[in-house]
Amino acid sequence: MEARHTLADQTFEQLQTAIIQGRLIPGSKINEQELASQYGISRGPLREALQRLEQRRLIERIPHVGARVIKLTANHLHDLYQVRAELEAMACRIAASSISDQQLIELEQLLDRQQQAFQSEQLTSLQDDIDFHVGVLNACGNQTLINTLCGDLYHQLQIYRHQCISSRRPLQALAQHRQILAALKQRDGELAALLMRRHIEAGAANTAKVLAAKLEDFQDE
Amino acid sequence: MEARHTLADQTFEQLQTAIIQGRLIPGSKINEQELASQYGISRGPLREALQRLEQRRLIERIPHVGARVIKLTANHLHDLYQVRAELEAMACRIAASSISDQQLIELEQLLDRQQQAFQSEQLTSLQDDIDFHVGVLNACGNQTLINTLCGDLYHQLQIYRHQCISSRRPLQALAQHRQILAALKQRDGELAALLMRRHIEAGAANTAKVLAAKLEDFQDE
DNA sequence: CCAATATCGATTGTCGACAATTACAGCTAT
DNA sequence: ATAGCTGTAATTGTCGACAATCGATATTGG
Numbered sequence: 001m002e003a004r005h006t007l008a009d010q011t012f013e014q015l016q017t018a019i020i021q022g023r024l025i026p027g028s029k030i031n032e033q034e035l036a037s038q039y040g041i042s043r044g045p046l047r048e049a050l051q052r053l054e055q056r057r058l059i060e061r062i063p064h065v066g067a068r069v070i071k072l073t074a075n076h077l078h079d080l081y082q083v084r085a086e087l088e089a090m091a092c093r094i095a096a097s098s099i100s101d102q103q104l105i106e107l108e109q110l111l112d113r114q115q116q117a118f119q120s121e122q123l124t125s126l127q128d129d130i131d132f133h134v135g136v137l138n139a140c141g142n143q144t145l146i147n148t149l150c151g152d153l154y155h156q157l158q159i160y161r162h163q164c165i166s167s168r169r170p171l172q173a174l175a176q177h178r179q180i181l182a183a184l185k186q187r188d189g190e191l192a193a194l195l196m197r198r199h200i201e202a203g204a205a206n207t208a209k210v211l212a213a214k215l216e217d218f219q220d221e
Numbered sequence: 222m223e224a225r226h227t228l229a230d231q232t233f234e235q236l237q238t239a240i241i242q243g244r245l246i247p248g249s250k251i252n253e254q255e256l257a258s259q260y261g262i263s264r265g266p267l268r269e270a271l272q273r274l275e276q277r278r279l280i281e282r283i284p285h286v287g288a289r290v291i292k293l294t295a296n297h298l299h300d301l302y303q304v305r306a307e308l309e310a311m312a313c314r315i316a317a318s319s320i321s322d323q324q325l326i327e328l329e330q331l332l333d334r335q336q337q338a339f340q341s342e343q344l345t346s347l348q349d350d351i352d353f354h355v356g357v358l359n360a361c362g363n364q365t366l367i368n369t370l371c372g373d374l375y376h377q378l379q380i381y382r383h384q385c386i387s388s389r390r391p392l393q394a395l396a397q398h399r400q401i402l403a404a405l406k407q408r409d410g411e412l413a414a415l416l417m418r419r420h421i422e423a424g425a426a427n428t429a430k431v432l433a434a435k436l437e438d439f440q441d442e
Numbered sequence: 443c444c445a446a447t448a449t450c451g452a453t454t455g456t457c458g459a460c461a462a463t464t465a466c467a468g469c470t471a472t
Numbered sequence: 473a474t475a476g477c478t479g480t481a482a483t484t485g486t487c488g489a490c491a492a493t494c495g496a497t498a499t500t501g502g
Contacts, residue, residue, distance in 0.1 A: 006284050006455065032484070042457045043484090044265070048272060055276040057368070063227045064463050064484060079365040082315075083308070090307045144300040144377075147278070148369060156365075227485065253454070263487045264454090285454060285493050 007041050008048035014039070015049055019058050019069055020158045030059065030067040056155050070159075077160050077211055081204035084153055087145060088133060088200060089193035092180065095140040096189030103139045107181055110135060111174065118170055126161060128170075130154065132177045136184070136196075164210035173199070228262050229269035235260070236270055240279050240290055241379045251280065251288040277376050291380075298381050298432060302425035305374055308366060309354065309421060310414035313401065316361040317410030324360045328402055331356060332395065339391055347382060349391075351375065353398045357405070357417075385431035394420070 015035075018024050036046040050067055053059045061067045070076075114128045137146050176199040183192035236256075239245050257267040271288055274280045282288040291297075335349045358367050397420040404413035 008455085009284070033482095044456055044458095047269070047485090051269060051272055052276065055273065063230070065465090066483070076364070079363045082363060083311075083365045083369065086307065086311045087304070090304075094303075142300045142303060143297070144304045144374070148304065148373070152369070152373070153365070229485085254452095265486055265488095268455090286495090287453070 006045070008045035008052075011039055011041060011045055012049035012052050015053060016056075016058060016155065019053070020155065020162050022159075022163055024069050026069050026159075026163075027071045028069050030069065032066075056152055058155060058159070070156075072160060072163060072211065072215070074208060074211060074215070076156075077204070077208055080153060080157055080160070081200060081207075084149065084157065085197045085200040085204070087149055087153075088136070089197045091137050091140040091142070091145055091149075092184070092192035092196045093189040094142060094145075095136055096184050096187050096192050098141055099139040099184055103135075104181070104185055107132070107135050107139075107184075111177055111181065115174060118174070126158070129173055130158075136180070139184075160207055160211060164207050164214060169206075173203075176202075227266070229266035229273075232260055232262060232266055233270035233273050236274060237277075237279065237376065240274070241376065241383050243380075243384055245290050247290050247380075248292045249290050251290065253287075277373055279376060279380070291377075293381060293384060293432065293436070295429060295432060295436070297377075298425070298429055301374060301378055301381070302421060302428075305370065305378065306418050306421040306425070308370055308374075309357070310418045312358050312361040312363070312366055312370075313405065313413035313417045314410040315363060315366075316357055317405050317408050317413050319362055320360040320405055324356075325402070325406055328353070328356050328360075328405075332398055332402065336395060339395070347379070350394055351379075357401070360405075381428055381432060385428050385435060390427075394424075397423075 015024070024030070030050070032043050032046055032050070036043045039046065050059065050061065054061045054067070057070060059067045059069050110131060114132075117128075134150065137149060140146075176195065180192050180195045180199065183189075183195055236245070245251070251271070253264050253267055253271070257264045260267065271280065271282065275282045275288070278291060280288045280290050331352060335353075338349075355371065358370060361367075397416065401413050401416045401420065404410075404416055
């Protein structure tokens, strides 16, 4: 509950989750007046929120014309995952030589909790996967790398992952996370990077398949 | 002269160059009222410009407190160049297999023009170096990669590069650019990536050295 | 004399109204 | 009937003023 208690920030967060969850459908136009009164605020803070969404590439704005939610395309998805794989592999390579024993323990505990939660509830959350990746990221210590992934790319990715919930394979993902963690433990950066790249590419292929099916259905535009 | 003719955009551009050129000194506080009247506009558009500068990490804002220009630190510089090297090496790897003959020719012509300009005027512009890198980037075709570098990282880097004009070695840089281009011509992605990484790391070391000297002088805080 | 607190000034956040630009509808002319 | 133009309505950009919050100074109690 990270409260930056300003209306613009709150509205930004709400709009972001609305977009990620698909409540604001991709490609639809955004009316400032309408949204503002809908959220019970003025157009000032709303415009600030919209601008931040634009910088995160969740919406597209044209001066004097307006804002639209971004559309989902196979190309965009491909580009996103390609950059993500490269950067997270890099994070692994760095983290392997800089991660602390404490951080290693925390990551292991995180995976244990997730495995336990899965065995009992049998349902997995998208957040679980993200938590592990963010953990590795933080361990690498490169703030620019962290900002680039957490501040920009992850939010765009979440749109696709939420739209394409897919036949996700949480057990497989969990096993891959354990492999990556083992490599980090052994300070084998190259192996960790390789495993991370494969893990992400598997997820990309999976998401892309579901997206293709979805785009097939909506033959519109 | 890419005109997005809205006051907020114009002000954003002007403020950005002001920061990059060091006219707004790093770490200094920003007064909205003062800046607004200085640019002859209202606080509305100015705040939009400030917010975009914040997203590009050229300034830092705290709610109800205000905005400050970012400070230059050796750590930040290191992180920036590390990510940049990785991403541009990646761009080379992709571009090697996707660049068109036309694009190859244009890059060569660009380098020819730069060499000619250098031989006649004996002075080199920072923009020349950027132009080549952007050219390679565009050739790779990954829009996410392009956005990440051009939209975020480059602007932060330019602050350091402008502050640390350094004993730049334009001839050496030009030669390295030619080597990279040659590798691209031969469709040797791995070689191009390697050369690009070395080229960037050389620039990083150079800039870091100058920055260290600068920080030595300003022993403040 | 120092510390904690209250008050004041300054700065930021928010609002409603006005100006500028665009999109659409209807009309005219070919 | 369609292409181009024109006027109007709707939407976005901009402004000035008000409200909320923070930092610094002054004050009071120990």
